[in-house]
Amino acid sequence: MTIYDFEDYIDEIILDRGYDYYVGGNIIDIYNPGKNEYIFKIQGNDDYEVIVKLDDNGKILYSECNxxxxxxxxxxxxxxxFYKLVEIFFSSQNEASNVQKRAKEQQDIKQDIKExxxxxxxxELIDILMDLIGEDETLKKRLVLRYSKVDSKQELIRCRKLINSIVKKYKGRDGFIxxxxxxxFASEMxxxxxxxxxxxxxxxxxxxxxxxxxxxxxxxxxADDSGGSIDLLISDAIEVIGDIITQxxxxxxxxxxxxxxxxxTLSESxxxxxxxxxxxxxxxLCADFVDIEELRDKLVSKIEYLISNWSTKNRYGKHITEKLLQILYVIKExxxxxxxxxxFVQEHLEFDFFKEVFIQKSFREKDYGKVIELALKWEEQxxxxxxxxxxxxxxxxxxxKKLSLKEEQMKLAKELLFDGNFEYYRELKELITGDRAEFYNNLKQELKSFEGWHGKDIYLKVILEENDLDELMEFVKENPTRIEEYADKLKDKFKDEVIExxxxxxxxxxxxxxxxKDYQRVCGILKRYKKIAGQQSQKEIINELMRLYKKRPAFIDELRKIK
Incomplete structure (x- = not known):
């Protein structure tokens, strides 16, 4: 994925929200610590840091947000x-240096405030703090909870009050967040x-x-947890409980x-x-205490009771039962x-986890015939x-592979490849004893005609693996929306075709x-096209678009901005 084609790989909703942040000025700071490395400070519900590393061609090597x-x-x-990077890549060196200058100014302001x-x-500090707190009851409770010294009972009462205050603050009159x-809401909690x-x-x-x-x-x-914030809060709470238990x-x-x-008792709630x-x-978390026999027996009884209340006739019941059985298995181990x-494993072979445990046992015992027998049986099931x-x-x-059954390996490696597991292409190549070129060409044709949904993806990965530029050019001709992804790779050998x-x-x-927004995206493509085809060719196509879309003033306006 590159900064030129990332829109093809990202969900439309996320693209729209990200673009709104870009044009809305939510990028409040940018830092360029090294070549093709960028750190963005982006304002949302909180201030977040995005780190992006690119190669010289705009390929996104690494991207992370906190x-x-x-x-x-x-x-x-x-x-x-990413949208900002597209802009940066086509800005002058003076603009790039201005970005770093602004970042330095922000750092200086922080230092001034500290001084x-x-x-x-x-x-004076107390007066400032009291003014900032104002009538914010939740903030008052948070400060008291965080910095006051009281006994445990009072501390817990304050925690309950603060939770109630946070819930009331965000639910509002509608009773919904x-x-x-x-x-x-999740952040304050x-x-x-x-x-x-x-x-x-x-x-x-x-x-x-x-x-x-x-x-x-x-x-x-x-609350509407479409963004997963509450789920993350729950995970954090369970993690904290785990850390406390470790202590x-x-x-x-x-x-x-x-x-x-x-x-x-909590688990029974x-x-x-x-x-x-x-x-x-x-x-x-209870399983961390099973070194004490009476607690172990108590936990086993509780889990067995829970299992007895679940039916394995439906998929969800079977899933929950399997997860509970895994705890019992660890205790047994x-x-x-x-x-x-x-x-215990034999009794529960209807569950995928125990199938895998059983087949791994056969691997350890080097009973590869048994592994094959079990795998075939479960593939059918x-x-x-x-x-x-x-x-x-x-x-x-x-x-x-362990038994050196080359013919069976080849057949199964090909199945796995066509199932979407590209790593088995390399396995196949190592197994070929005849004409490699013939094998490659035959495989290409099979993949091109393969109707499975993995076919095109695997075909593309194979031709890229072999650096087959002729085939890649044909692929791009049939799929012109992928041209920006492969233009640099193809331009030396097929410049005219790439331009077309x-x-x-x-x-x-x-x-x-x-x-x-769409017009700006087209103009972004035109700017990148200039790097391949030159300014004159870019100008010609801009003029053609102006003629074709003369009744779209917003589009004409964006086209005129291209330099």
Whole structure:
């Protein structure tokens, strides 16, 4: 993915939100620490940092944002940065230096503020702080909670009050937290977890984390969590509980029992009804105490009881049962005999986890014939689940490899390749004993005519692997929207063809444009086209577009801006 074609790879909704951030001035700071390295400060619900590294051709080698978005590989803040990079790449050197100058000015302002605050008296600082707090009741409670010294009971009461205040603040009159405010809500709730981390009282820390966890799960009922902020808050709360438990390793047995019992009681809460995966997370934390036999027996009984209430006849019930059984398996591994472990696995081979455990045992014992037998059996059983079938095929392939069954390897490697696993192309190449060129050409034709949805992707990866520029040029001719991705690779050998495809792509983009954002995108393509075709060719196509779209003043306006 490059800064020229990233729009082809990113969800339309994320593109729109990122573009709004770009044109809306949400990029408030840019720093260029090294060649083709950029750090952006982008203002959203909070200030986020985006780091992007490029190669000389604009390929995005690395991109990361510290926002909590986890619903896809690229967030709206990264998209805003990508649009800004397109602008930067076509700006003058003077503009680039101005960006660094502005970044330096921002740093100087921060230093000035620090010096001013250092010069003020305690009373002056208090007055400033009180003015900033104003009538913000939630902020008042947060400050009191964070910096006052009271006993554990009072601390917990304050935490409850602060949580109620945060919920009331964001729910408002409608009783619902909108998508735009959910991140801020989760962020303020998350501040309480820092209190749990900072306190030396383990039981107070647990109680605070429990309060946050329970309210966060309830928040699914009154907040729009499309962005995943509440889910992330829940994960953070469970992580904090786990960290607290880790700190309890050196406690005496009685204190461990109390912590365990609190966790087990929490797992029984009705708050987890409908959110079983979170209940299972708590039960996994209970498993940290199974070195004490009575606690181990108690946990096993609890999990067996939960399993008895789930039906494995539906997919969800089977999934939850499997997750619960995994906890029991870990306990068996630690404290059961070899015979008990093997029997437990055998009894639960209807579950994918235990199938994998069983087949891995055959690998360890070098019983590759058994691996092949099991894999074939489960490929047939799980044929409606392509991901599982692929897993069993890969294990079967490894068994063939161990047994040096070259013919079987070749056949299965090809199946796996056509299933979308490109790594098996290299395996196939190593197995070829005849004419490699003939093999490659035959495979190309098969992939081109293959109707599976992986076909085009694998075909493209294969020709790129072989640096087959002739085939790549044909691919781009048939798929002109990919020209920017491969123009640099093709221009030396096929300059005229590349220019013609580029023209076709520009005209296609122009014909489907209907608003200023679209027109700006076309102009971006034209700027990049100039690098390939030259200024005169760029001017000719601009003039042609002006004639074709003379009734679209916004488009004409954008075209005139191109220099």
């Amino acid at each position: 926002c909590p978005y986890d619903y896809g590989p690229v967030c709206k803040h990264q998209v805003a940065a 001013v605050l250092d010069s003020l008296s305690k009373e 909108s998508y735009d405010e959910t991140y801020d 998350g501040d309480l977890l820092w209190k749990a981390r900072d306190t030396e009282d383990i039981f107070l820390a647990l109680d605070i984390a429990f309060l946050v966890l329970e309210e966060a799960i309830q928040a699914f009922e009154y 309890s390793e050196n406690l005496d047995a009685n204190l461990k029992r109390e912590i365990f019992n609190r966790l087990l 009705k708050i987890f009804d409908g959110w079983e995966s979170y209940r299972i997370d708590i039960l996994w 630690r404290y059961g005999s070899r015979e008990e472990i093997e029997q 799980d044929r409606q689940y392509p991901g599982l079938v692929s897993k069993w095929k890969k294990m079967r392939y490894e068994a063939y 495809v580029y023209k076709k792509y520009i005209k296609l983009a122009a014909s489907s444009s209907s608003n200023r």
